[in-house]
Amino acid sequence: MMKGAATVLAVSDVAASLVYYRDVLGFLVTFEYGDPLSYACLYRDEVAVHLIGAGASKRQAGQGAICAFVTDVDALHAEFAERQASIVNAPDDRVYGMRDFDVRDLDGNQLTFGMQVAATP
Numbered sequence: 602m603m604k605g606a607a608t609v610l611a612v613s614d615v616a617a618s619l620v621y622y623r624d625v626l627g628f629l630v631t632f633e634y635g636d637p638l639s640y641a642c643l644y645r646d647e648v649a650v651h652l653i654g655a656g657a658s659k660r661q662a663g664q665g666a667i668c669a670f671v672t673d674v675d676a677l678h679a680e681f682a683e684r685q686a687s688i689v690n691a692p693d694d695r696v697y698g699m700r701d702f703d704v705r706d707l708d709g710n711q712l713t714f715g716m717q718v719a720a721t722p
Contacts, residue, residue: 607642608650608667610710611660615641618652621643622706627683663709674716694718 615638622628622643628650632642639654648669655662671677674692681688681704689703689711699714715716 603651607651608665609651609653610665610667610706611655611658611662612652612706612708612710613655615639615652615654615661619643620654622650624711625686626681626704626712627684628699653722663706666713667714668701668715671714671716674702674714677714678702685687 615635617642619630619633619638623630626645627661628643628645630643632640634640635654636655639660641652641659643650645653648667650667653660678692687705689705692700692702694700695715698717698719699715701713702719703715704712706712713720
């Protein structure tokens, strides 16, 4: 039985990214590893994100993505805008039945936040 999952995103600077995820996106830091910092675990509500330094991985920084399902996409967008997140687009009702918007982290990893709505024709 699966009980949870975490997306692991490669970043160029784990310490700087941790600050962005914590202070701008509102995630809580639960684990930090390495000196210098090379891995960190964060969560917000029921969404877990792990950050790994690109130098400690074969993955390139900025090539990852996550889709997080939320209960109030417009309120979250307003919160992120107030905290000056790197917002790619405003919330909109999409033809695939979601109202969502995208944010990029410091390296360009894409985070999509959305909620289900009626599909648009």
